[in-house]
Amino acid sequence: MADISITNVIWSFNNKTKELLVLLLKNSEEQMWGLPTTYLRKTExxxxxxxxxxxxKxxxxxxxxxxEQLATFTDIHRAKKRELALTYMIYLPDMPGLVPGYGADDAQWFSIKPSSENYLLQHGKLSFETLDENIDRNEFYLQSDLFKNSNGLISDHALILRTAFNRIRNxxxxxxxxxRILGPTFTLKKARIIYSILLRVSLTEIDNSNFRKTHKRLFLEVGTENIKGAGRPGKVYRLK
Amino acid sequence: MADISITNVIWSFNNKTKELLVLLLKNSEEQMWGLPTTYLRKTExxxxxxxxxxxxKxxxxxxxxxxEQLATFTDIHRAKKRELALTYMIYLPDMPGLVPGYGADDAQWFSIKPSSENYLLQHGKLSFETLDENIDRNEFYLQSDLFKNSNGLISDHALILRTAFNRIRNxxxxxxxxxRILGPTFTLKKARIIYSILLRVSLTEIDNSNFRKTHKRLFLEVGTENIKGAGRPGKVYRLK
DNA sequence: GCTTTAAAAGTAAAAAGTACCTAAATAACT
DNA sequence: AGTTATTTAGGTACTTTTTACTTTTAAAGC
Incomplete structure (x- = not known):
């Protein structure tokens, strides 16, 4: 009856610029950015x-x-033809190189960057206007009411992205x-950077010492950093 | 391509026996109990x-x-024909009366009752054998590995029910x-009963006084109980 | 009025969280 | 080599929250 599409929200991290990234593709037909999507096959x-x-991709x-399953979007008017979107989240370390692939003119990692209270899609930075705090609570109901295409993304991909962002944050x-976007192991500094982006506060607002105390139940110490650089080398952890 | 089914996990509460209930229907064809299910229509x-x-129903x-959306189950072999299950949860107060309806020979409220470590489907009591604590964490991946029909429920409805139970608990x-199954307002006693069933501990293990303190941020006081009975009447709250 | 029952309210100790400070480990510079 | 700057680990005192337990309050039944 309806087509079944699979849409991925693929997260990564830029180790140089310390940015949280999400993968978007430029649709050949509409020339708009959107999340990677395919159609479910009979055998899978x-x-x-x-x-x-x-x-x-x-x-x-x-x-x-x-x-990891995010949610299923079923609004009747979410695409040109009736199409259910089964959405998933994937965490990739090392910001892998990209090739546009079939149906896409371009593939790019977009940085999620908080600008004051809002996020805006500009200059390769992805951002939402008034990221609604309530979406996560309500994401499973009233999807049609929440439907807004305010970011220039294709279809309801802005809504999917917000839902993903809120899920991660909660x-x-x-x-x-x-x-996981930091790889199998990570330092507390990098973890704090991710937290600061998601919680939309500056890095200094997340106290180094307290962060260690309140999160050690989630992390397992596995060694010490061995990179060159000024300052004491940080310990390396992995997720429990 | 695939059929789209909608499956509801409908929860309620028996005010007399103080039991947590879930609605099951007896399938006419296979004569097995299962969750209420329908097929998605073009217009909705x-x-x-x-x-x-x-x-x-x-x-x-x-x-x-x-x-409220629970999860989407997509295993190729979860039904006779390829069929995606979009599952939802609903909370109904007052344990409404039931009519089997089309395709069902019987409709009943089953009580979720912890018996030692396990839950067993016996005498109208629904229960899981070794309710896997990890299902919720993993529910979105490896669904096919978790697929087990251990409760005599139709298809993968036992898995759906466990997923629902773990979601609620988390x-x-x-x-x-x-x-919400307690109605628009409720006493702390009733809330504690629900918690004790879901956390599989006795009611006395959830301290009355401490429960009030730790949960008042979630509840709003709206009055006092006015039912007849021995003991001080409890205050009445509603969800914030 | 006294006893029983059930819930609210209180108390003190323990645990967790927070703000801030010191110590340790490294690189860079004189 | 010794000093300084940088960065992260570790410590301390204070506040808030949680927990275990006790007391008080409000009703019903006799």
């Missing part, structure tokens, strides 16, 4: 489809455990899976 | 479909805000929407 379940999409072959306290 | 989104199902007409601390 949605998780497999989501990972196939990653393989096709980024050339990375991930095990099943690396994709999970920060007990399951900060977003830290 | 999934939330509307979920509420139509409630209306058809229980005769209650709810506003859109009363259904949300208890910050968004105890399950308390």
């Amino acid at each position: 379940n949605a998780e497999e489809s989501s990972l196939r999409l990653v393989r096709e 980024i050339g990375v072959d991930l095990p099943l455990v690396n994709t 999970r920060l306290d007990y399951s900060p899976t977003i830290l | 989104n999934a939330e509307e479909s979920s509420l139509r199902l409630v209306r058809e 229980i005769g209650v007409d709810l506003p859109l805000v009363n259904t 949300r208890l601390d910050y968004s105890p929407t399950i308390l």
Whole structure:
């Protein structure tokens, strides 16, 4: 009856600029940016489809455990034809190189950058106007009411992206899976950078010492940083 | 391509026996119990479909805000034909009367009752064998690995039910929407009963006084109980 | 009025969170 | 080599929250 699309929100991290990234593709037909999307095949379940999409667009072959269901969007008017969007989230370290692939003219990592209270899509920085705090609470109901295409993204991909952002933020306290974008291990500094972006506060507002205390239950110490640089080398952790 | 089914996990509460209830229907064809299910129509989104199902089975007409997306199950072999299950949760007070309706031979409220470590489906009591604590964390990945039909429920409805149970339990601390089954207002005693069932501890293990202190941020006092009975009448609250 | 029951309210100790400071480890500079 | 700047680990005292337990209050039944 309806077409089944699989849409991925793929997160990564720029180690040089310390930016939180999300992957967008430029649609050949409409020349608008949107999230990577494919169609579910007869022979695969949605998780497999989501990972196939990653393989096709980024050339990375991930095990099943690396994709995580976000939500399903079913609004009648969300696409030209009736189409359900089964959305997934994926966390990739190292900001892999991109190739546009079939149906896309361009592929780019967009930086999620808080600008005062808002996020704006400008100059390669992705940002939402008045990121609605209530979306996560309401994301499962009234999707049609929340439907707004305010960011110049294709279809309802702005809504999907906000839902993803809020989900990640709400999970920060007990399951900060977003830290996977830092690779298998990470320093507390990098973790704090991610937290500061998601919580939209400056890095100094997240106290180094207190962050260590309140989060050590989530992290496991596995060694010490061995990179060159000024200052004491940080300890290296991984997610428990 | 695939059929789209809408499956509801409908929760309620028995005010006399103080039991947490879930609605199951007996399938005419297979003579097995399962969750209420319908098929998505061209003219409706999934939330509307979920509420139509409630209306058809229980005769209650709810506003859109009363259904909440649980997860989408896409395993290739989850049904005889390829069929995606978009699942929703609904909280109904007063344990409404039931009519089997089309395709069902019986409709019943089943009590979720913890028996030691396990939950067993016996004598109208619904229960899971070794309710896996990890399902919620993993529910969005590896669904096919978790697929087990261990409760005599149709298809993968046992998995759906466990996913629902774990979701509710994890949300208890910050968004105890399950308390809607108590009606618009409730006493702390009743809230504690729900918590004790979900956390699988005895009522006395949830201290009355401390429960009040730790949960007052979630509840709003709206008056005092005016029912007849021994003991001081409890205050009445509603969800903030 | 006294006893029983059930819930609200109080108290003190423990645990967790917060603001701020000191110590340690490294690089760069004189 | 010794000093300084930089960065992160670790410590301390204070505040808030949670927890275990006790007391008070408000009703019903006799």
